[in-house]
Amino acid sequence: MESExxxxxxxxxxxxxxxxxxxxxxxxxxxxxxxxxxHDATTLTHALEASDPQGRTx
Numbered sequence: 001m002e003s004e005x006x007x008x009x010x011x012x013x014x015x016x017x018x019x020x021x022x023x024x025x026x027x028x029x030x031x032x033x034x035x036x037x038x039h040d041a042t043t044l045t046h047a048l049e050a051s052d053p054q055g056r057t058x
Contacts, residue, residue: 017027021034028035028044031051037043 017023020027020029026039028039028047030044030047033051035044035047037047
């Protein structure tokens, strides 16, 4: 690591990922909820649209 600040940032990012249940890349979150379905554009679009609390779509 170039500096202790960089190492500390990496440790914090790893801890955050572990706490949120992310175990690999990519991991998607939609409105603070981990998306566990497929990662294709259509599925993610539907997840985003369904998550809008006011029922709006893009």
